[in-house]
Amino acid sequence: MNIEMGMPPKIDISTDLGGIKLDNPVCAASGTFGYGREYEPYVDISKIGAVIVKGTTLEPRTGNPPPRIIETAAGMLNAIGLENPGIEEFLNTHLPFLRENKVTVIANIAGNTIEEYAAMAEMIEGNAGVAGIELNISCPNVKQGGLQFGTDPQMVYEVVKAVKDKTTLPVMPKLSPNVTDIVEIARASEAGGADALSMINTLMGMAVDINTRKPFLANIFGGLSGPAVKPVALRMIYQVYREVKLPILGGGGIVNYRDALEFLMVGATAVSVGTGIFINPGITDEIVSNLLQYMQDNNIAALSELIGVAHQA
Amino acid sequence: MPVMQQGLVISHNQVNRDMFELEFIAPDIAAECQPGQFIHIKPGLRDQPLLRRPLSIYDVDKHLGSITLLYKVVGTGTRLLTSVRTKEYVDVMGPLGRGFKLPDQQERTLLVGGGVGIAPLVYLARVLEEQGCHITVLHGTESRRQLVAFEKLRQIGTEFFPATMDGTAGFKGLVTELLSKKIEPQSLDRIYTCGPEPMMAVVADFAARHSIEAEVSLEEYMACGVGACLGCARKLKTDDTQYVKVCKDGPVFNIKEVELYK
Numbered sequence: 001m002n003i004e005m006g007m008p009p010k011i012d013i014s015t016d017l018g019g020i021k022l023d024n025p026v027c028a029a030s031g032t033f034g035y036g037r038e039y040e041p042y043v044d045i046s047k048i049g050a051v052i053v054k055g056t057t058l059e060p061r062t063g064n065p066p067p068r069i070i071e072t073a074a075g076m077l078n079a080i081g082l083e084n085p086g087i088e089e090f091l092n093t094h095l096p097f098l099r100e101n102k103v104t105v106i107a108n109i110a111g112n113t114i115e116e117y118a119a120m121a122e123m124i125e126g127n128a129g130v131a132g133i134e135l136n137i138s139c140p141n142v143k144q145g146g147l148q149f150g151t152d153p154q155m156v157y158e159v160v161k162a163v164k165d166k167t168t169l170p171v172m173p174k175l176s177p178n179v180t181d182i183v184e185i186a187r188a189s190e191a192g193g194a195d196a197l198s199m200i201n202t203l204m205g206m207a208v209d210i211n212t213r214k215p216f217l218a219n220i221f222g223g224l225s226g227p228a229v230k231p232v233a234l235r236m237i238y239q240v241y242r243e244v245k246l247p248i249l250g251g252g253g254i255v256n257y258r259d260a261l262e263f264l265m266v267g268a269t270a271v272s273v274g275t276g277i278f279i280n281p282g283i284t285d286e287i288v289s290n291l292l293q294y295m296q297d298n299n300i301a302a303l304s305e306l307i308g309v310a311h312q313a
Numbered sequence: 314m315p316v317m318q319q320g321l322v323i324s325h326n327q328v329n330r331d332m333f334e335l336e337f338i339a340p341d342i343a344a345e346c347q348p349g350q351f352i353h354i355k356p357g358l359r360d361q362p363l364l365r366r367p368l369s370i371y372d373v374d375k376h377l378g379s380i381t382l383l384y385k386v387v388g389t390g391t392r393l394l395t396s397v398r399t400k401e402y403v404d405v406m407g408p409l410g411r412g413f414k415l416p417d418q419q420e421r422t423l424l425v426g427g428g429v430g431i432a433p434l435v436y437l438a439r440v441l442e443e444q445g446c447h448i449t450v451l452h453g454t455e456s457r458r459q460l461v462a463f464e465k466l467r468q469i470g471t472e473f474f475p476a477t478m479d480g481t482a483g484f485k486g487l488v489t490e491l492l493s494k495k496i497e498p499q500s501l502d503r504i505y506t507c508g509p510e511p512m513m514a515v516v517a518d519f520a521a522r523h524s525i526e527a528e529v530s531l532e533e534y535m536a537c538g539v540g541a542c543l544g545c546a547r548k549l550k551t552d553d554t555q556y557v558k559v560c561k562d563g564p565v566f567n568i569k570e571v572e573l574y575k
Contacts, residue, residue, distance in 0.1 A: 034541040038561075041314050042406075042539075062555055069536050069544035071364050076536060080543045083556065226363055255360055278364060278537040279355065281317060281406070 011295050012302040013288070015049075015270050018195030018247045019170035020132040022049040022104060022270055025303060026260065026284045026291070029251050029274030030055055030108040030134060030174070031080065035094035036101065042281035046102040049270060049284070052198075053094065055108045055136045058116045060086035065218040070207050075226030075253070076275060077205055079219035082110055082136075087120050091127055099129035106172070110136035114155075114162045121166040132169050135159065138176030138201035150176035150201070153188035160192030170195035172249065175240075177232055178204050186240040198249040198272070199240065200233045226275040227253040234266050241267025241308055255279070257290035264303065265310040315409055315539075316341045319402040323379060325395075329458045331386045332429060333395055334371070335403070340378030342407045346370050348437035349412030349530055349565040352382060353538035355404035356390040366390045367535050367560065369432040369507070370408065372439065372465065380407075383432040383461065409538050410564050413437050413505055413528055419445040420502035424471070425516045426452045427488060427508020431462045433530050434507055438469050448472065449496070453488025453512065457481040489515040498523035506530070510574040517568040527568045533559040548572050 015025045028039075030052040036045050045051060063083025070077050084090075087109070098105050107130050111117035117135065124130055137159060138150035149155045156173065163171050173189045175182060177200040186197055202223025207216040215221075233252025241248060250268025254260050255276040263271045276283045300306060320337030328334050342352070353365040371383035386392050397403055413433075416422070422441055424434040431452050438448050448471040454460055456479045466473045475483030476491040484491040489512055498519070506516040507530035520527030533545035540561030547557050550572055557563065557571065 032537070032542060034543075038537070038539040038541040042317055060554075063543060063546065065548070066546045066556070067534060068546055069534055069542070071362060071534070074361055074363060076364060078536070078542070078544060080546075083543050083546070227360055275363070275536070278542060279360075281539075 010301055011292055013292060013295070015303050016247070017132070017170070017249055017270050018172065020050065020106065020172070020196065024049045024288045025264070025270035026287045027052055027106070027249065027270060027272040028277060028284060029272040030136065032274040032277045035090070036098050036103055039277070039281050040101075043285060047285060047288075048103070050104040050106045050131060051098065052106040052108050052134055052272065053090065053098075054084050055082050055110045056084050056087050056090045056120070057082060057110050058087055058120055060084065060089065067217055068219070069222070070216045072205070072207055072224065073228060075224050075228035077207055077217060077222035077224055078202070079217045079222035081219065087123055091123065095127060095129055104131050105129055106132045106134050108134040108136050108174070111159075114159050117159050118162040118166045121163040124169070125167050130169060132195070133163065133167060133171050134198050135163060135171060135173040137173050138178070150185065151179050153184050156185055156188040157192040160189050160194050164193040172196040172198050174198035174201050176201050177229075177236055182236045183239055183243045186244040186246070190244050190246055194246060196247045196249060196269070197240065197244070198251075199237050200229070200252050203229050203232060225253065227255060229253050230259060230262075234262055237263065237268055238266040238310070242311065254287070255283070257287045257294060260287050260291060261294065261306065264306045265308070267308040267311065269307055315345070315407055317404070317406045318342065320380070320405045322397055322399050322401050322403055325397055325399060327395070328383075328461045332383065332459070332461055333386070334381060334383050334461075335394070335397070336379050336381040337403050337405070338377065338379050339405055342405065343373050343375055343378045343380050346373045346380065346408045346436070347412035348415070348440050349433050350408035350410050351564060352380060352405050352407040353409055353535075354382070354394070356393040358404075362390045362393065364390075364536055365406065365538060366394070367409070367538055367564075369530070370436050371432040372436050383429060383435075385429040406538060410560055411562060413530075413565050414567075415440065415444065416446060416503055419447075421447045421500060422449070423496060423501050423504045424448060424450045425488060425492060425504065425506040425508070425512075426450070426462075427512040428454055428459060430508030430530070432507070434505060435462050435465050435469075437505060438466060438471050442469050442471070450474065451476065451488050451491055451495070453477075453491070453508070455479065488512060492516065492519060498525060501525050503527070514573040514575045517573060520568055528565050529568055529571070529573065530565045531559050531563050531571065535560050
C-alpha cells in the first residue's frame with residue numbers, strides 16, 4: 001500500500017519521552033536544525049516529532065573561529081562553539097515563530113555554572129510552546145561548562161537537580177559519550193530527577209591538514225557525528241537501558257529508518273536525527289513514513305512493541 | 314524559495330584534465346537562480362561521502378529549465394560526481410545563498426576570475442549583458458587549457474582578457490598583474506571577483522584604493538548550506554561580535570564586509 005494514501009489508524013507511533021508527548025518518534029537534534037526557520041522551505045516543521053533547538057546560553061555567544069567543520073570517514077567533525085543569540089533572543093524571537101508554526105519544541109540550554117542552568121530554566125518556565133528542556137552538559141567544543149559537567153556524576157546530579165527545582169517541564173540531560181562509564185552518568189541523572197535521557201552527544205575527535213601540517217579545526221578538537229558514531233551510540237543506549245528506567249531519546253548517525261529501528265530496538269523511546277538532516281532536509285518525514293510501512297508490513301500496532309526488543313534475557 | 318529536487322542530467326562533459334561541466338534540468342530551481350548563488354549537490358547516491366557539495370551556478374537556461382555547474386575535481390566528493398551520466402539524476406538543493414548585487418543602471422563592470430572561480434562570473438556576465446552593462450572579464454589560469462569559459466563569454470559579448478602562468482594564451486603571468494597593467498580604474502563602476510583568496514585580496518585592494526564598489530564570492534567547507542549548522546563562519550571586518558555564514562549571508566560579500574585570507 002502506498003504511504004501517500006494514508007495508513008490504517010490502528011498503527012500508533014506516538015510516544016512519550018518522560019512527559020514530553022510526541023506525535024511521532026523522529027526528532028531533529030540540537031544544533032542541526034537552528035531554530036527551525038532555515039528548513040521551513042524543505043519540510044513541514046510542525047510534523048517533526050520535536051525540534052530540539054540550537055544550544056542556547058544565558059548570554060549570546062559568537063562561537064569558535066573558523067574552520068569549524070570538516071568531513072571525515074562516514075561522518076563529520078564540528079567545533080561551532082555554541083554560537084547562539086542567547087536565551088532572551090530565543091524566547092522573544094524564535095520561540096514565537098516556532099509556536100506560530102505549531103512545532104513541538106524542546107529547548108536546549110548550556111551553562112557555564114549550575115546557577116546559569118537554573119536561571120535559564122526559570123526564564124523558560126511559563127513560556128507557552130516549550131514541551132521540555134534538554135540539558136547540554138556534554139558539548140565538547142567550549143572551554144567552560146558543557147563537557148566538564150557531563151563527565152562528573154556529582155556535577156550531573158547537581159545540575160539536573162538545580163534545573164528540576166526551577167521548572168515544571170520535563171528535563172532531559174544530553175549525555176556525553178566521552179566518559180569511561182556512561183551508566184554511572186545515567187544513574188546520576190536519574191538520581192537528580194531527570195525525566196528522560198538524550199543519548200548521545202558527539203564523540204571528541206580531530207583531523208589534521210597534511211598540507212599545513214596543523215590540526216584542521218581552529219579549535220583543534222571537534223565533535224564527531226554521522227554514521228561513524230552509530231555503533232557507539234547503540235552500545236551505550238543498550239547499556240543504559242538495562243540499568244536505568246528512564247526513557248531515552250536515542251541518536252547518533254541515523255540516516256534512514258533502519259538506523260532508527262536499531263535505536264528503538266536497543267531501548268530508545270524516540271530518536272533524533274542530526275547530521276542526516278544536512279544531507280536530506282526531508283529525512284525526518286521519510287523516516288516516519290518508512291517506519292509506518294515497516295510496522296504495517298510486520299503487523300506491529302504500537303512503537304512499544306519495538307522498544308528494547310534487542311535485549312535478550 | 315529554494316527547493317530540493319532530482320535534476321535530470323542532460324550533459325556532463327570533461328572540459329580539461331580536472332574540470333567538468335554538468336548540466337541538469339531542474340525547472341523550479343532554474344526559475345529562481347540569481348548570479349552568485351550556489352547549488353548544494355549530493356555527489357553520489359550512497360552515504361559515503363556524506364555531505365553535499367556547494368557548487369557555483371555557472372549558467373542557467375530559464376527556457377529549458379536547466380542549470381549548468383562548472384566544477385574542478387578536488388577530492389572524494391567531486392571525483393564521485395564525475396561518474397554521473399546523462400539521463401541519470403542528481404540530488405540538488407537550491408538556489409542557495411546571497412548572490413551578486415546587480416547594478417540599478419547600465420554600468421561599466423569588471424569581472425576577475427581565477428581558475429574555476431570563473432564559474433559564477435559567467436552567469437553573472439549573462440545577466441549583466443541583458444541589463445545592458447559593459448563587461449570586461451579577466452581570467453587567470455595556469456595554462457590555456459583552463460580557459461574553459463572563453464566560448465561562453467565570447468557568445469555573451471564580453472571583452473575577454475586571459476592571463477596564463479605559462480603564457481600559452483594572453484598575458485603571461487598573474488591575473489592581478491594584468492589587472493594593474495591593463496585596467497584603467499576610472500573606466501569602471503563596479504568589480505566582481507571569484508577565485509583564490511590571495512588573488513581576490515589584491516583585486517579588493519585595487520577596488521578599495523580607487524573607491525570602486527566590489528564584491529567577492531567566497532568558498533568554505535559547508536555542511537547544511539542553509540544557515541542551520543553555523544559551520545561556514547567568517548569574521549566580519551566591521552563587527553567583532555559575530556561571524557557571518559558563507560552559505561546564507563554569502564557566498565557573495567562586499568569587500569567592505571569580510572576579511573580575506575592573503
